[in-house]
Amino acid sequence: MAFCKNCGNQISDDAMFCDNCGTAVNDNGASAQQNDQQYSGPQQYTGAQQYSSSQQYSDPQQYSASQQNSANQQPVQPEVLSGDADYQSNKGIAWLSYLSLLFLIPLFAAKHSEYTRFHVRQGATLCAASLAYAIVQAVLMAILNSIFRPELTWFGYRQHPFVSLVGVILGLASIFFLVLAIIGIVNAATGKRAELPIIGKFDLIAKLIDKIYDAIC
Numbered sequence: 001m002a003f004c005k006n007c008g009n010q011i012s013d014d015a016m017f018c019d020n021c022g023t024a025v026n027d028n029g030a031s032a033q034q035n036d037q038q039y040s041g042p043q044q045y046t047g048a049q050q051y052s053s054s055q056q057y058s059d060p061q062q063y064s065a066s067q068q069n070s071a072n073q074q075p076v077q078p079e080v081l082s083g084d085a086d087y088q089s090n091k092g093i094a095w096l097s098y099l100s101l102l103f104l105i106p107l108f109a110a111k112h113s114e115y116t117r118f119h120v121r122q123g124a125t126l127c128a129a130s131l132a133y134a135i136v137q138a139v140l141m142a143i144l145n146s147i148f149r150p151e152l153t154w155f156g157y158r159q160h161p162f163v164s165l166v167g168v169i170l171g172l173a174s175i176f177f178l179v180l181a182i183i184g185i186v187n188a189a190t191g192k193r194a195e196l197p198i199i200g201k202f203d204l205i206a207k208l209i210d211k212i213y214d215a216i217c
Contacts, residue, residue, distance in 0.1 A: 002015075004018035004020065004021060004023055006018065006023040009021065084191075086113055086114060090115050091115075093105065093106045093109055094110070094119045094189075095184075097116070097119040097184065098184035098188065099123075103124050103127060107212065108216065111217055112217065120209060121205070121209045122195065122200055122206075123184060124208075125200065125202060125205040126177065126180055126181060126199065133173075133177065141167060144160075144162070144166060145160075145163055148160035148162055
């Protein structure tokens with residue numbers, strides 16, 4: 001004999017419902033067993049998760065370091081412009097490359113621009129060539145003045161006519177570098193990547209500029 005779990009009334013073993021209150025005899029046991037299974041499942045899964053987490057990251061600092069390492073493995077790459085977008089963004093600074101040592105400004109200010117890099121290489125070559133010419137001119141004039149000594153007159157020392165002629169020729173030749181600078185400025189301002197006449201093909205200074213870019217980028 002069995003008893004109803006709801007009212008305690010005595011019921012037969014094969015009865016499906018209580019004669020007194022009508023409560024189902026087997027639903028409570030099945031529901032309780034089902035609830036036990038549903039309840040025990042998440043507990044086991046949660047325990048497995050906690051164990052796995054505790055095994056993998058036993059120290060909060062270790063977990064934080066792991067997240068930081070993951071971020072470091074994917075560095076943010078600088079945006080490198082090309083084509084018309086590169087020209088439009090850097091035309092206002094690229095022309096400074098042809099104003100002697102001012103090429104250092106676009107060299108560092110727009111180091112990720114391919115358009116600016118080209119004109120910096122050309123401008124640095126022009127700067128080195130003009131500086132070398134100025135040194136040669138000064139040394140040559142000093143040598144000529146030591147050979148053809150200036151003459152003392154009532155109005156002071158007068159340079160030898162030959163030395164004066166050489167000085168004028170060398171001074172006129174230096175205008176060539178001014179012309180090259182103007183050509184380079186026009187090219188940079190109009191979006192052209194054209195090498196400077198004569199000196200533009202010498203890549204010694206350009207290779208040095210490339211090494212500087214590799215060091216700062």
